[in-house]
Amino acid sequence: MEDFQSEDFSTKYIGHLGLVVDKIDDLNLVRLIDERLPISQSHGAKVSHGERVAAMILNGLGFIDSRLYLFSDFLQDKAIDKLFNRADIKPEYFNDDALGRCLDEISTYGSTKLFTELSFLIGKKRGLLGKSVNIDTTTLSLYGAYDQNDLVLEQTEGQEAPHPAQGYAKSGRHDLKQMVLLLATTGAASFPVWMEAHSGNASDQKTMPAAAEKIRMLCAGLQKSPDFMYVGDSAIYANILQHSDNMKWITRVPERIREARELVLTHKDSLTWHSLENGYSYCNSDSNYNDVAQRWVMFFSEAAYHRECKTLDKNIKKEFDVQTKAWWHLSNRVFECAVDCLSEIETLKKKLKYHQVTAQVEDIKKHTRPGRPKPEDVAEVTGYKVSYELSKNAEKCEKARETKGRFILATNELDASIVSSADILKEYKAQSGTERGFKFIKDDTFQVDSVFLKTENRIEALMMVMTLCLMVYGVSEYELRQSLIKNNATVPSQTKKETQRPSMKWIYFLFRSINELHIQTDNHTRKIVVNLNNLLKRIIGYFGQRAQAIYLNLS
Secondary structure: OOOOOHHHEEEEEOOOHHHHHHHHHHOOHHHHHHHHOOOOHHHOOOOOHHHHHHHHHHHHOOOOOOOHHHHHHHHHOEOHHHHHOOOOOOHHHHOHHHHHHHHHHHHHHOHHHHHHHHHHHHHHHHOOOOOEEEEEEEEEEEOOOOOHHHOOOOEEOOEEOOOOEOOOOOOOOOOOEEEEEEEEEEOOOOEEEEEEEEEOOOOHHHHHHHHHHHHHHHHHOOOOOOOOEEEEOHHHHHHHHHHOOOOEEEEEOOOOOHHHHHHHOOOHHHOOOEEOOOOEEEEEEEEOHHHOOEEEEEEEEHHHHHHHHHHHHHHHHHHHHHHHHHHHHHHOOOEOOHHHHHHHHHHHHOOOOOEEEEEEEEEEEEOOOOOOOOOOOOOEEEEEEEEEEEEEOHHHHHHHHHOOOEEEEEEOOOOOOOOOHHHHHHHHHOHHHHHHHHHHHHOOOOOOOOEOOOOHHHHHHHHHHHHHHHHHHHHHHHHHHHHHHHOOOOEEOOOOOEEOOOOHHHHHHHOOOOEEEEEEEOOEEEEEEEOOOHHHHHHHHOOOHHHHHHHHOOO
8 A cells, every 4th residue: 555645635626617617618608709809919828818708707606706806816726727628727827917808808899799699609509599588687786996087988889888886776785886787588598698787877767678679680680580579577668669660579567557557456357367377367458558559468366466465464454553553642632723633634644545544623621710610611622632533444455455466568469379468478477587697696605796896898898707607507507407307317406305407506516525636646646536426427417528527537
C-alpha cells in the first residue's frame, strides 16, 4: 500500500455545475456568442467572450452571491479544466476587467439583439417556440450609489438609455433604485425569447405593448417564424388595443372599465355558463370597447371562488370589529351642535362597505338651575349624542360574493374555431411560466437579483446574462422532465415521493457533494470524481456527452 501524506490529496468542486455546462454546450451558447462577439487579441485575451458569458452563467447558477470583482474567487475551488474542457485555463483569466469588457461588448452589440438572435435560433432548432408569447415585467433592486449625473446615458433612436431610477418596487424595496426587466416566454417550456431592460420608473402599460410590436416586426422579417399571439396581464390592455390591426392578442380586462364591471356584477342566473375541467366555467360576450371588435370571455374558477370568499369573510369581520369601535366612540362623544353630529355620522357611513347603520341624533337635556328641579322647571338641551344600530348588509355582502372567482379575458381573434374559449384560458394561464422565471431570477438562493455595477450599459448587459441563466435552467428542467416521461422513470422529490416533474433546483441540490479528488503520486496527478451514487449516475444519463465526460470520464 502506498504511503500517502495529507498534502498528496486535494479536491476541486464540481457539484451541479457539470449539468449547467452540459446544457450550455448542448445549446451551443459559447460558439453562437463568439460568432457575434469575436475576441480582440490586442488585449492579450486568454478566453473568448462566449467562455466569459459561460463563466457568468456558472456564477449565476452557482447559488453564490459573488460580486463582479470577486468572480475569480468564485472559480478558485472549481474544477474549471473539466468544466471548460481546457487544461490551460486559469481562474484569473476571468477577472473583473475581462468580464467588464465582455459586458461592454454585449452592450455595444445590443443586449436585446444578442439575446433574441440566440433565443430564436435555439428555440426553432429545439422546437421550443409555441403559438403564443407571454409578456411580463419585474423589478431588480440595485445596491449602492447610482448618481445619474455620473452615468453617461447613451441615446438610442431618440430615447434615453435604461438607467437606475426610483419607481414602483414590486420587491417592496422602495428605498433602493431599480431597473425593470421585461421578459417574454413561449411554449410548454416557458422558453424566454425576448428580454428588454428599462429604467426603474418605466410603465408596464407602455413597455409591454411596445415589446409585443417589436417581436411582431422581428418575426415578420424572419423566414418560417411563428405568427405569435401575444398574451399579457391587464396592464397592457388599453395600449395593445392600438395594435389590433397588426397582431392577435389575449389579455385580462381591467375591472375599472365600466362595461367589464357590469359584466362581473351580472347575476349568475342571467348568464349562460359552459363547463370546463378543473373547476372552471365560462360565458361568452362580445364587445366593441374602444371601437375594437373583440371577444370577451368571463371565467369562473371554483378554487378561486372559495379562496376569495374566505378573504371576503375575513374582511367583513374586520370591518365589523373596526366599525363597532368607531361607532361606540362616536356614541360616547358629546356635541355642542347637531349639525356637527350629523356630519360625523355621514363621514363614518361612507366607510361602510359590507355593513349598514341606523343612526340618529339625540338631545342631551339637563336642568341648569342648582338644586332639586321643581315640577314646573323645563330641562334645557345642553348637547347632542348619537344612538346607532350596526348590522351586516346582507345584500351588499351577497353582491360582493357573487363577483368572487370571476375574471374576464379578451381577444381580438373573433373566430372561436381558431382560438376557443378554453384555449384563451390555457394561453393566459401560461403567463405563470414567465412569473416562475422572475421568481427564479429573484430567488434569494440564487442571489442574482442584487446588481453591483456602476454603469447602466453593464447593468443592462448583465440582465441579459441573467436571462440566459433562466434559459439554461428552464430548458434543463423541461428536457429532464420530458426524458423521465419518455423513459417512464421517476426521481425522488424533496418529500421522498417519486416524481416525473422535479425542479432543477432540487436536482442541482442532489449534486451538492460531488467533488473531484486529486491524488499526487510520483509527479503525476490522478483525478477521481467522488460521491456519485446510482441515482446521480442515472440523472447524468439523461443529459448529454459533456455531462458524461465531466462526471463519468466518458468521452
